[in-house]
Amino acid sequence: MEIENLDHILLFKTNIKSEDCKAKMQTILDRYEGIIKWNIALDDRDCVLRVISYSLNHQQIIELINSYGFDCCELT
Amino acid sequence: MRIRDEDKVKLVKQKALESIVKDGFEGFSMNRLAKTCGISVATLYIYYKDKDDLIISIAREEGDKMGDMFIENFDPNLSFEEGMRVQWSNRYKFLTENPSAHLFFEQLRTSTYQERFLDNFMKKFKTVIGEFMQNVVAKGEIKPMSLEVFWSIAYAPLYALVRFDREEQSIGGKPFKLTEEVLWQTFDLVIKAFKS
Numbered sequence: 001m002e003i004e005n006l007d008h009i010l011l012f013k014t015n016i017k018s019e020d021c022k023a024k025m026q027t028i029l030d031r032y033e034g035i036i037k038w039n040i041a042l043d044d045r046d047c048v049l050r051v052i053s054y055s056l057n058h059q060q061i062i063e064l065i066n067s068y069g070f071d072c073c074e075l076t
Numbered sequence: 077m078r079i080r081d082e083d084k085v086k087l088v089k090q091k092a093l094e095s096i097v098k099d100g101f102e103g104f105s106m107n108r109l110a111k112t113c114g115i116s117v118a119t120l121y122i123y124y125k126d127k128d129d130l131i132i133s134i135a136r137e138e139g140d141k142m143g144d145m146f147i148e149n150f151d152p153n154l155s156f157e158e159g160m161r162v163q164w165s166n167r168y169k170f171l172t173e174n175p176s177a178h179l180f181f182e183q184l185r186t187s188t189y190q191e192r193f194l195d196n197f198m199k200k201f202k203t204v205i206g207e208f209m210q211n212v213v214a215k216g217e218i219k220p221m222s223l224e225v226f227w228s229i230a231y232a233p234l235y236a237l238v239r240f241d242r243e244e245q246s247i248g249g250k251p252f253k254l255t256e257e258v259l260w261q262t263f264d265l266v267i268k269a270f271k272s
Contacts, residue, residue, distance in 0.1 A: 005079065006078040006079065006080060006122050007078050008222045009078075009121075009122050009123050011118050011122070016201060018114065033259065039125055039126060041106070041121075041125075041126040042103070042129060043105075043126070043129065044106055044107070044117075044127070045105075045107060045125070046107070046117065048106075048117070048121050048126070050121055050126070059227065076116065076118055
């Protein structure tokens with residue numbers, strides 16, 4: 001087993017369903033301090049948002065996404 | 077702390093291959109795969125960015141595995157017949173030991189994923205086999221010809237036999253089981269075709 005800490009991968013269930021919604025979040029997520037990389041799986045029924053961050057926690061991302069009017073909760 | 081569990085990763089790859097072969101790319105989803113593997117969707121997204129990332133990384137890995145098997149005990153300086161014999165033997169071994177991987181590549185060929193994994197695909201294998209082909213042409217063992225003509229004579233018969241064997245029938249539903257005898261009898265005819 002490879003010992004590799006994967007705690008910096010944060011996963012969320014969202015309602016960011018379309019390319020348009022994704023585009024709306026694009027600039028914000030691209031520029032947000034602490035977010036190294038992110039992507040949204042639009043083809044997934046949970047519209048999974050995947051964020052790589054070494055400094056942010058789940059709650060901070062949830063609040064950020066919520067503040068733009070989208071649902072967001074931790075994917076478990 | 078979350079850590080990468082290699083056993084889980086292996087299971088994910090195996091089940092993904094099987095599901096894609098069975099249901100195609102359309103019927104394949106991360107949710108369904110997680111369920112099949114008995115793991116959470118989150119675990120799957122820890123290992124792979126999304127569905128496309130998963131499919132492409134599996135394709136690359138399986139391609140390298142296939143390429144490595146194809147060049148096992150294969151020396152590009154072999155004579156044409158000996159080199160081809162090793163190729164047939166390695167390919168036959170790969171096809172019988174990894175039927176899902178082979179069918180997975182058949183599906184990829186006709187999908188939109190094709191162009192996205194072809195870069196660097198089986199690079200090591202392509203270098204070695206390229207060298208072999210150059211050598212046999214330089215030695216005058218075979219005439220120069222297009223890749224399509226070469227492949228259709230050199231390997232297509234092997235893949236046809238393996239397909240008959242997998243489907244347990246040949247032409248017109250005739251029951252068929254591939255034997256070593258039939259395999260090497262076909263091989264001899266292939267070699268003869270290049271010599272004439």
